[in-house]
Every structure is written in structure tokens, then in C-alpha cells.
Amino acid sequence: xxxxxxxxxxxxxxxxxxxxxxxxxxxxxxxxxxxxxxxxxxxxxxxxxxxxxxxxxxxxxxxxxxxxxxxxxxxxxxxxxxxxxxxxxxxxxxxxxxxxxxxxxxxxxxxxxxxxxxxxxxxxxxxxxxxxxxxxxxxxxxxxxxxxxxxxxxxxxxxxx
Amino acid sequence: xxxxxxxxxxxxxxxxxxxxxxxxxxxxxxxxxxxxxxxxxxxxxxxxxxxxxxxxxxxxxxxxxxxxxxxxxxxxxxxxxxxxxxxxxxxxxxxxxxxxxxxxxxxxxxxxxxxxxxxxxxxxxxxxxxxxxxxxxxxxxxxxxxxxxxxxxxxxxxxxxxxxxxxxxxxxxxxxxxxxxxxxxxxxxxxxxxxxxxxxxxxxxxxxxxxxxxxxxxxxxxxxxxxxxxxxxxxxxxxxxxxxxxxxxxxxxxxxxxxxxxxxxxxxxxxxxxxxxxxxxxxxxxxxxxxxxxxxxxxxxxxxxxxxxxxxxxxxxxxxxxxxxxxxxxxxxxxxxxxxxxxxxxxxxxxxxxxxxxxxxxxxxxxxxxxxxxxxxxxxxxxxxxxxxxxxxxxxxxxxxxxxxxxxxxxxxxxxxxxxxxxxxxxxxxxxxxxxxxxxxxxxxxxxxxxxxxxxxxxxxxxxxxxxxxxxxxxxxxxxxxxxxxxxxxxxxxxxxxxxxxxxxxx
Numbered sequence: 226x227x228x229x230x231x232x233x234x235x236x237x238x239x240x241x242x243x244x245x246x247x248x249x250x251x252x253x254x255x256x257x258x259x260x261x262x263x264x265x266x267x268x269x270x271x272x273x274x275x276x277x278x279x280x281x282x283x284x285x286x287x288x289x290x291x292x293x294x295x296x297x298x299x300x301x302x303x304x305x306x307x308x309x310x311x312x313x314x315x316x317x318x319x320x321x322x323x324x325x326x327x328x329x330x331x332x333x334x335x336x337x338x339x340x341x342x343x344x345x346x347x348x349x350x351x352x353x354x355x356x357x358x359x360x361x362x363x364x365x366x367x368x369x370x371x372x373x374x375x376x377x378x379x380x381x382x383x384x385x386x
Numbered sequence: 387x388x389x390x391x392x393x394x395x396x397x398x399x400x401x402x403x404x405x406x407x408x409x410x411x412x413x414x415x416x417x418x419x420x421x422x423x424x425x426x427x428x429x430x431x432x433x434x435x436x437x438x439x440x441x442x443x444x445x446x447x448x449x450x451x452x453x454x455x456x457x458x459x460x461x462x463x464x465x466x467x468x469x470x471x472x473x474x475x476x477x478x479x480x481x482x483x484x485x486x487x488x489x490x491x492x493x494x495x496x497x498x499x500x501x502x503x504x505x506x507x508x509x510x511x512x513x514x515x516x517x518x519x520x521x522x523x524x525x526x527x528x529x530x531x532x533x534x535x536x537x538x539x540x541x542x543x544x545x546x547x548x549x550x551x552x553x554x555x556x557x558x559x560x561x562x563x564x565x566x567x568x569x570x571x572x573x574x575x576x577x578x579x580x581x582x583x584x585x586x587x588x589x590x591x592x593x594x595x596x597x598x599x600x601x602x603x604x605x606x607x608x609x610x611x612x613x614x615x616x617x618x619x620x621x622x623x624x625x626x627x628x629x630x631x632x633x634x635x636x637x638x639x640x641x642x643x644x645x646x647x648x649x650x651x652x653x654x655x656x657x658x659x660x661x662x663x664x665x666x667x668x669x670x671x672x673x674x675x676x677x678x679x680x681x682x683x684x685x686x687x688x689x690x691x692x693x694x695x696x697x698x699x700x701x702x703x704x705x706x707x708x709x710x711x712x713x714x715x716x717x718x719x720x721x722x723x724x725x726x727x728x729x730x731x732x733x734x735x736x737x738x739x740x741x742x743x744x745x746x747x748x749x750x751x752x753x754x755x756x757x758x759x760x761x762x763x764x765x766x767x768x769x770x771x772x773x774x775x776x777x778x779x780x781x782x783x784x785x786x787x788x789x790x791x792x793x794x795x796x797x798x799x800x801x802x803x804x805x806x807x808x809x810x811x812x813x814x815x816x817x818x819x820x821x822x823x824x825x826x827x828x829x830x831x832x833x834x835x836x837x838x839x840x841x842x843x844x845x846x847x848x849x850x851x852x853x854x855x856x857x858x859x860x861x862x863x864x865x866x867x868x869x870x871x872x873x874x875x876x877x878x879x880x881x882x883x884x885x886x887x888x889x890x891x892x893x
Contacts (some may be wrong), residue, residue: 242714244555245818251558258565258580265577270846275572275579278834282565289558297553306815311640314607321603321783325800328791337784344780363781367788375438377792 233306240304251290258386316348332382333372337364396694398741402750405774408450409442410748413450414755417457418767418792421892422465423782428458428698430602430822432718433594436790444726445741446802449546449748452702453721456749460756460870461700463500463691464764468493477694479666483679485687490682492632494625495818499684500691501760502533506536507644507692514648515706516746522707526732531839532850541710543864544653545822550718552817566591567830574838586798593721595790595799596827597714599806600787600820606779607811626703626761628684636688639669643692650693651700652711665693710832714824768882769863 262283268274322345329334341360345351372379400406408630420431431454439447452824462477467484480500487496516735529537548557554747570590581587628636643665650661669689670679679686711717720730728738735742789802810820851857 231394238480241719243816244552247818251562254562261580265572265579266575269839270848272836272846273841275575275577278567279565279579282561282568286558286561289554289561289578293552293558294553300817301798308815314808315812317607317783320800321804323796324784324787325791325804328787329787329801331799337788340784340787344783345777349780353778354760357782359777362487363784367784371438371788371792376441377437378795379788379792380795 240302242297242300243303243306245323246301248290248292248294248297251313252287252294253290255283258286287372296351313348317344320328320344330382332386333379334364334368334386335382341386347365387694390520392745394516394737394747397745397747399746400445400740400744400752401449406446406744406748408752409446409450410453410752411755413453414457414460414752414759417454417459418461418464418756418759419457420454421461421463422767423778425464427601427605428455429546429597429715431455431458432715432722432893433519433598433602434785436594436718437789437792439722440725443721445737445744447722448719448741448745451747451753452658452749453752453755455696455698455715455719456752457755459695460501460504460760460768462758463504463687464767466495467496467687477662477691477888479662479690480687482666483586483681483683485681486680487684487687488595492684492738493683494685495628495684495765498626498628498688499632499640499688501757503643503688504695505753505757507647507696508642508756510644511648511651511696511752512746512749512753513703514696515699515749518652518741519703519707522703523732523735526708528856529732530854531836531843532854533838534836535833536851536854536857536864537679537708537710538829538836540860540864541712542826542829543867545712545825547867549564553710554867556817556822559818559820560826563823563826563828563831564830565826566596566823567827568834570668573831580618586796590831591802591852592713592793593717593797593824593825593828594793595803597718598790599803599823600810600823601714602782603803604809604810604814604820606783607807608814609775609779616807616845617874626764632684636684638672639665639689640692642668643689644696644854645692647696647713648700651697651712652703661693661697662690665689669813695768702745706734707732709734710830711825714821717824717828721830722758739749744831759892 252355259280262276262279265275265279266278267276267280319342324340327339330336331339338360341363342356345359346353346356368379371377399427401410414636416435417431421428432451435451435454439450442450459477463480463484468478468488470481473675484500489495537729540659541561542557545560546553564685567590569587571588580589595746597706644722646665646668647661648666656874666679666686666689673679673683673685701713701716704712705716709720711720711730723730723741726774728734729739736836773807786803790799791797793799841848842851851861861871
């Protein structure tokens with residue numbers, strides 16, 4: 226699906242290229258991992274310690290990141306990449322994070338119903354009756370199938386619901 | 387040969403048990419539905435169903451998940467042909483000529499040829515698996531830590547080389563995955579690494595939250611804002627029958643796609659995706675009228691559909707024979723088997739013949755089930771596509787959350803899934819392939835253990851890898867692939883992948 230990104234980019238133009246930036250980010254990440262790895266003994270070649278392989282991998286990641294940045298001059302300009310769905314994507318992630326926090330507090334059925342009401346009612350602005358039917362129906366039926374039929378334990382709220 | 391036949395009979399005695407048959411059927415139906423839903427490919431489908439298999443016996447668990455895998459491959463082709471929406475990535479090439487055939491009023495034959503090609507390819511794949519896996523497993527009994535280190539490294543290089551995009555980017559993602567695999571308690575020293583004080587990370591990062599986040603959530607983040615889906619055609623049973631000319635033109639691509647797909651499937655990487663691209667490119671090259679491609683050539687449906695289904699089966703060969711996943715899907719399936727205390731690998735076929743041969747036989751059965759399902763019931767299945775995406779994606783998100791949570795009843799896993807979803811979204815925007823991350827995560831601990839054991843065996847000398855013929859051969863292969871991949875980067879020229887239809891993906 227890498228092609229989807231390419232389809233939405235406009236090649237040519239000056240400024241920073243996407244691969245140059247992503248390569249530098251990977252290099253930075255490798256340096257950070259190397260710094261974190263200082264807590265673990267690297268050991269010797271005959272007895273490699275817990276820090277040995279992570280150090281090798283951090284070096285590999287940094288080197289590849291550097292190569293991506295160096296050879297990234299022909300990639301798409303960073304500013305050419307469009308992010309039209311970024312706002313909605315952020316909303317989705319935040320709503321899912323809130324649902325996750327609620328999951329063990331108010332139980333599966335209520336938290337999933339809240340999630341669906343938010344998306345279908347607030348984000349997608351569907352009719353209230355449809356929102357109630359889908360949110361209520363989905364949370365109850367899916368709980369029945371997953372927890373009761375398939376015996377997968379799902380969290381219940383303080384009211385046993 | 388006689389022994390194989392007897393073993394297969396044992397497999398059929400397992401596969402024809404009513405309970406196994408029922409789960410194979412259920413897996414195929416669930417998989418077909420999952421494959422048709424944008425955002426829920428085979429990987430997400432298998433990951434989400436994983437908790438439901440905990441209470442099942444291992445044979446039934448793997449038969450159910452394999453059914454989902456196959457079904458999703460079939461389901462993806464239906465949406466590609468009827469709506470130009472690839473339910474999963476391997477069906478992208480089917481969109482091109484499949485949808486063009488729909489526009490030309492030939493949706494029925496396109497669906498029929500896709501189903502027949504998938505059935506034939508699936509059967510070829512199962513025969514290949516049956517013959518190749520036991521041989522490979524007995525060969526792998528000679529492997530020690532140095533051979534496994536070489537094999538895993540070679541696998542990562544093959545993955546990078548076969549990937550559609552830039553080799554450097556693919557390698558970067560594989561290394562990133564290997565680093566994520568380092569999180570948690572080190573098996574050899576007991577140190578807890580990179581856990582940031584989070585107790586749940588002591589056991590490491592699971593494949594399911596990473597896979598669902600990278601593939602399922604990131605897909606939804608990319609597509610959530612899309613408009614209502616287009617109208618869906620529902621061909622009748624009579625309209626499904628291809629003409630004699632269409633049958634004749636499809637025979638070669640189905641045969642070639644089946645053989646090619648199986649061979650690519652054994653190699654690490656997103657084999658089913660790559661095989662469909664390669665098959666399409668080859669069929670276009672071999673055609674006397676390549677100009678027909680893109681305008682409704684049935685060969686453009688028959689070849690890729692056969693190839694991706696054969697590749698799906700081919701991927702089970704290294705999984706069952708070596709215990710090494712070659713794709714995120716097989717990584718999740720290995721996790722599913724290991725939950726039941728069974729380790730896939732060279733001794734699996736000897737120690738668990740019922741599981742291996744039952745699985746092989748159930749794949750035969752699954753192929754027949756899917757052929758029966760896909761053709762007459764296509765009209766029923768496409769009703770799912772009438773559900774507006776505004777209702778569908780919130781439900782898929784809820785499934786993702788509950789599926790990941792259920793694996794170990796951990797909220798931390800759900801948070802990891804969301805993080806991976808966000809990371810996957812950004813990486814896809816920047817043109818990075820995500821499959822190597824998931825694969826690296828699974829291979830990371832294996833690679834670390836075998837490398838450290840090899841060094842301990844040799845008293846700290848890397849020369850041990852040059853003293854073992856199997857390891858040397860694998861390293862030489864890895865180096866050749868690296869050199870081939872770097873060639874177009876250094877010398878200006880066309881990459882082979884550009885010649886077989888992957889040009890859009892090659893940077």
C-alpha cells in the first residue's frame with residue numbers, strides 16, 4: 226500500500242524530500258535506542274550480553290537511515306505529501322484511546338456503545354434512531370457472540386453490564 | 387510416496403470429522419466476509435479470531451484460522467471485481483482487469499474464473515505443501531544455531547529484495563521490527579529491556595497488537611474519510627458461466643500463476659501480494675495482445691488470483707517445516723499453535739502427524755467449500771458491501787479493540803495497537819512497507835538467540851558461519867541478493883521488478 230502515498234505526492238520542486246526526512250528520523254531513533262541500550266551489558270564476543278544484539282541493530286538502523294537520507298534526493302518533496310484525512314485519523318485514535326481507558330471501568334458493552342455513538346452520531350452525523358440501533362445492537366450482539374458463544378472473557382462494568 | 391498417501395489418509399480421517407468440517411466451513415465463511423471488508427484483510431481477521439481459538443483443540447484452531455486465511459483471499463477478489471475495492475492488498479491487481487470486465491458486463495465470468503483459478507491454485511499449493519514440507523523438515527533437522535542465524539538473515543534479505551518498494555526502506559522496517567522484538571525479558575540473561583517500567587512489556591510486544599495496528603487501524607485511518615461506496619452489481623448464477631474462449635484464455639495463466647505463486651509463497655515477504663503483481667506482469671508480457679490488459683483481459687484476473695492463492699498455501703511450507711514465519715499471517719498462526727504448547731518446526735510432522743496431515747487434508751476440503759461458497763453465494767455476500775462505510779468502520783474499530791484486548795486481557799496491548807496504527811499511517815504516507823516490521827518482530831528473538839548461541843559455541847568467532855556449508859550457502863545467497871538490489875541504486879538501470887509489473891511500487 227506504499228503506492229497510495231506515492232499517488233498523493235507531487236514529484237519535483239525544491240525543499241526537503243520525504244526520504245531525506247524519514248532517513249534522518251530513523252537515524253535519530255537509532256541514536257536514541259543506542260543511548261537507552263547503555264543500561265545493558267554488551268558482554269564479550271564469546272558471551273554476548275543482553276545489550277549486544279540491540280546495539281548491532283541500532284547501528285544497522287542508523288546506517289540504513291543515513292543511506293536512505295543520502296539517496297533520498299529523488300524522492301517526493303515532503304511538502305508535496307497531502308494529509309487530507311489527518312484530522313479524522315487523529316480523532317479516531319483519540320476516541321479509541323478513550324474507549325480503551327473506559328473498557329475495564331464501564332465494561333465492554335457500554336464502552337463500545339459510546340464509541341459507536343461518537344463515530345456514527347457525532348462524526349458521521351447519522352440519524353439518531355440509526356445511531357441507537359447500530360450502537361446498541363452491535364454492542365449487545367457482539368458481546369453475546371464473543372463472550373457467550375465463543376467463551377472469550379470480556380470486561381463487565383461495575384453494574385455487571 | 388506410499389507413506390505420504392497413508393499419512394494423507396490419516397489427515398482425511400481427521401478432516402472429515404464433523405466438528406473439524408464445521409469449523410473449516412465456518413472459517414471459510416468468516417474469511418470470505420472479512421476479505422470483502424475494506425480495512426479487515428486476512429491478517430486482521432485471523433488476529434481478531436485468535437482469542438476464540440484458545441478453547442479449541444490445536445487441530446481445529448489451525449483449521450479454522452487457515453479457513454479464514456483462504457476465505458479472505460477469495461473474498462478480496464469479489465470486491466476487487468465488482469467494486470474496484472481490493473478487500474486485501476493481494477487483490478490490487480485483480481481490480482485492474484476484473485473491474486474493467488464488470489464495466490464490460492462480464493462480471494460473472496470474472497468472478498467464476500477467479501474462483502476456479504483460486505480453487506486450482508489452492509489445490510496445487512496443497513499438493514506442493516504435502517510433498518515439500520516433510521522433505522524440508524527432515525533436511526532442517528541438520529540445522530544448528532549458525533544455520534538458523536544464516537537462514538533468518540537470508541530470509542530478511544530475500545524479503546527486502548522481493549518487496550515492491552525500496553530495498554533500503556524495507557530493510558529499515560525489518561530492523562525496526564527486530565528492535566521491537568528486543569523489548570521484554572532477555573531469555574538468556576533475565577534482563578528486562580526497553581520496557582520503560584511497564585510490567586506488561588516484560589513478556590515482549592505481541593504480534594497481534596502490532597499486526598492489527600499496522601495493517602487494520604492504519605488502513606482505517608487512511609480510508610475513514612472516503613465517500614459512500616459505489617453501487618454493487620449482483621450477477622445471477624446463469625451470468626457466472628464463462629464462454630469457451632474465456633476458459634481457453636484462462637487455462638495458461640491459471641497454471642502459470644499456480645506454480646509461480648507457490649514458489650514465491652515459500653520465500654519470506656508479502657508473498658501473496660508480490661505473486662499477484664509478478665503474475666500480472668508475466669501474463670501481460672506473454673500475451674499476444676498486451677494492449678487488452680487494463681481493459682478487461684480475463685488473463686489479468688486468472689493469473690493474479692491463482693498466484694495469490696497458491697502463495698497463501700506456499701507460505702505454510704516454511705511455517706510448518708522450519709517453524710519460521712515468512713509473512714505476518716503465518717506469524718500469527720504460529721502464535722496460535724504455540725498457545726496450545728506445540729512448537730512448529732522440523733519435528734512437528736513426526737510428533738504431531740494428526741495436526742500436520744489433518745491440516746493438509748482440511749485445506750483440500752476448504753478449497754472445495756470455497757468453490758461452492760464463492761460462486762452461488764456471491765449475490766448474498768455482496769450485500770455486505772451495501773453497508774455504508776460510515777457504519778462499517780466504527781464497527782471494525784470496535785472489533786479491533788476487543789480482538790486485541792481479548793488475546794491477553796490487556797489494555798496495554800490495545801494502546802500498542804493504537805500506537806502502531808498511528809505509526810503505520812505515517813509510514814505508509816512516507817512510502818514504507820509495513821510487513822517487514824511485523825515479520826521482524828517475530829524473527830527478532832529467534833535471531834538473537836541463534837546468533838548468541840552461535841557465538842558462544844565458537845568461543846566468540848564469527849568464523850563459525852564460514853565453517854558450516856549450509857550457513858555459507860545461505861550467506862552467499864543473501865549477499866548476491868544484496869548486490870542485485872544495490873545495482874540499480876548505484877548504476878542507473880531498470881530493476882527486474884519494473885519488468886514484471888511492480889514498476890509503480892519501485893522507487
